[in-house]
Amino acid sequence: MTLLKAVRGTRDLLPPETELWNRVEATARRVFARYNFGEIRTPIFEDTQLFARGVGEETDIVSKEMYTWEDGERFEKSLLISKWLLANRSNFVEVIDKSPSGTSFIDLECKDHDGNLEYVIFAARSSHDALSGLASAVVKERALSSERRANAKVTGRLVISSPLPGGSETTTKEGLVIEAVHGSFFKSSQSLTLRPENTAGVVRAYIEHKLGETGLLQKLYYIGPQFRRERPQKGRYRQFWQIGAEVIGPPSAGSESPLRDAEVLEMLASFLDELGITGWSLALNSVGSATDRPRYIAALREALKDKAPQMCADCQRRAETNPLRVLDCKVPEDQPIIETLPRIADYLDDESKAHFAAVLVALDACGVKYEVNPRLVRGLDYYTRTTFEFTHGGLGAQNALLGGGRYDGLSEMLGGPKAPGIGFAMGLDRLVLTLQAAQSESAAALADAYIAPLSDVLNAPALELARELRCAGLKIELGDGSFRLKKSFEIGNKVARAIVLLGEDEQRSGILTVKDFASGEQRKVPRGELAGALKGPEI
């Protein structure tokens, strides 16, 4: 038996690491709540169309990184059969299901009023499997019936749900009929995808529940796993966790205001500070309206025709495939050339320029440090105007801690009302990595006390004592009466700040022996005062 392991790009999170994850999540919830955000939880899989339309068909995420599957094929087949039978049932006196197990088609033996036999096989498509199954059934039956009933006719029919090239019916060279049945068999079948990001899902929910009808700004945050089939690397997993938030609403609610952008950025700065992450930097840019961007890309492509041949091999390729990525190049020799390329700022319309300027004014006012980076471009199609990225050194190639921006046209792209918005997503995995690097030795939070019963008969009283202390809000680890005292001390010293001895004396007198590991001080404490005596310093 081969050992089953977590699949590539996924991993288990264990204590004490999970404690750090919980702290990050708790901090996010606390900080976001101060800005009046509420939590939204959307499904982990959605209709594939949502991402194709929202994120963009041409992006790497959609074109090659999604976990997508077709759902509901079984349902579709039974619909097909029932529809076909409804139309043809009167032609037959007997219908027997003879489906071989383990095949992808359903096999019916139908006998008509004249005793003729017809084999009917249903399949989603005219697959090789289904055709050969049909052919062999017919051939076999013909061989038998030639002896049994010389006059009996045996025919075969393959019913499929996909359209046929030449019309609704065609005949194979073996004389088998292939018939296409049109209808709503695909209704229950749909292409589903594990979400590669959460913004599209949030906007879908916004539209579906008509949240815009409230007239209010919706401020929603989410915490959850996302899925992309990329090559795993440090800080990059196939199942990874994001914390994100979206501010979205009708324009009348102020959703388009540059103040929203600045407020979100200021909240993020507070969040990172509160988490104790130092050394982050914020890069900011505007990619303009939905019409500005294509104009800029065209200009960039034009400029690169001359410049690209002098650049690195990667850039030469990017110039063709994805010119915006040239701006991201890190090769030192290419930097002077990149400086000479057209800047997106020069291609913004006046409204976008004014919007961006207002964002900067608001940020300056509240003292959030940033750097305008005219080269900052984002990979998802829905971004407009303000885009940003918080980076942190020490994350290797995956230095983006958090990214986001405005998406003024996304709702319309998904068939919803006009609902401008701005949001971000941060990589929780990367955030935790950064925190772990910062606090080299993350001391696991010790229990307030370790209770050591000194014999087996004291186990039950020890549990009672533990319950008492736990009810008082203390974090208690419970030992075992079979341990030798030395062992109890050794374990206690590892997992708790203090040890409480429960021996026969203590049980009788109700006065417990408590020893603090840090100071080595040992004292007798009446049971009633124990909880107070063990209360640790607030962390």
Place this chain on the structure above:
RNA sequence: GCGGCUAUAGUUCAGCGGCAGAACGCCUGACUGUGGCUCAGGAUGUCGUGGGUUCGAUCCCCACUAGCCGCCCCA
């Protein structure tokens, strides 16, 4: 998806074509109600998986799987 490096004890890692190693950690005892220090003893294991070469492979070769680094892309 492409290129490079790696895979040995719970952990970090040495090692060698011929009995599987160290440090830390773990267990037992010296010490029957007092930890950290010390001393004595002990257990670690599919040497990532599968094939090949060889009398013999943890070691050499191939494939696979996984991880790390870079690219791509992104959070």
